Amino acid sequence: MSAPRSHADGLDARVRLSRGTMDLDVPLTAEPGQVIGVLGPNGGGKTTTVLALAGVLALEEGHVRVGGDVWDDGRRRLAPERRRVGLMLADSLLFPHLRAVDNVAYGPRSRGVDHHRARERAHLELERVGLADRAASRPRELSSGQQARVALARALATDPALLLLDEPLAALDPDTRARTRSDLAARLTAYDGVTVIVTHDPLDALTLADHLVFVEDGRVTQSGTPAEVLSEPRSAYVGTVVGLNLYAGQGDSHGHVTTVKGGVVVTTSPTEGSVWATVPPSAVSLHLHEPEGSPRNAWRLRIASVTMQGQSARVGLVGELPLTAEVTLESVTALGLQVGQEVWAAVKATEVRTYPR
């Protein structure tokens, strides 16, 4: 029987360093085979974390241990080229004059593997990303999605214990992105090292990662499985990513939550004390007049934005309670919704969830 896998065999890191005005302190642990999705707003510290794991930036404190090897202990740092690490960025950074197979073989070659074995390995890695028949193509003869797959093959050709993907799909158009995302997911399933993927795209994170870590202003604001994060977001940014209206507030035993900005939300599932309250945008209905039958939640708000999304529209509302509503296109037309207009927004108390903050 094989020994159970643990963080000691995978990634065990606490990345502490300052960069400019940012003070970064990010713990990250993962078992072999796990995919960690790192998300966060611009400037939050995601790329800095990746650069520290790769060894490009030194830790000031903390540690990076991978597969039981110490890569950085805050005093001594293993050079990037001596780490078993694979890196893939938004720009695939392929050598334009080299064929795909030689681009992939470059990694093992630069680590001392002989020419023949490096090329053999490169062919195998190209086959694993579905590009066996494009080995002789140069980057300019490949589509953007194929170039991304060559970059992935190159990152994996050195048998990294840690694979770092920083916005790997960001440069692709939406169709190519969707296809490459599923190719990437398939390849990662067969990879037994730890993967850390930095992304802005919730879909990338939810489809590729089995654990999410949100980094905002140098700190982890939430971490958990996608299901945990989806059901209980714990920062305004996470709320936006998972597409829920999220309010911090104080709850009482009668189901009233007074939000920190002053608005009141009523729920049938009260939690007392410091709470988060969520309202799904699809649960918000909009009306020109005060809704009858007095729903427990009705606010008079002003429309700040209307964005079409397929067959529905997202309506941004401001006032005593900032709110996003998702309504049908028919409602937009029937109500004649326009930016600047005042409307009533109603939400059933049964649709409001609360949980401790």
Ligand SMILES: Nc1ncnc2c1ncn2[C@@H]1O[C@H](COP(=O)(O)OP(=O)(O)OP(=O)(O)O)[C@@H](O)[C@H]1O
């Ligand atoms: N070379 C640098 N010198 C000084 N400060 C820097 C440097 N690079 C980044 N920073 C600062 O470090 C912080 C984190 O940057 P980082 O690139 O890690 O963020 P990020 O989360 O990856 O953002 P983005 O999503 O925009 O790529 C930022 O506030 C930035 O101002």
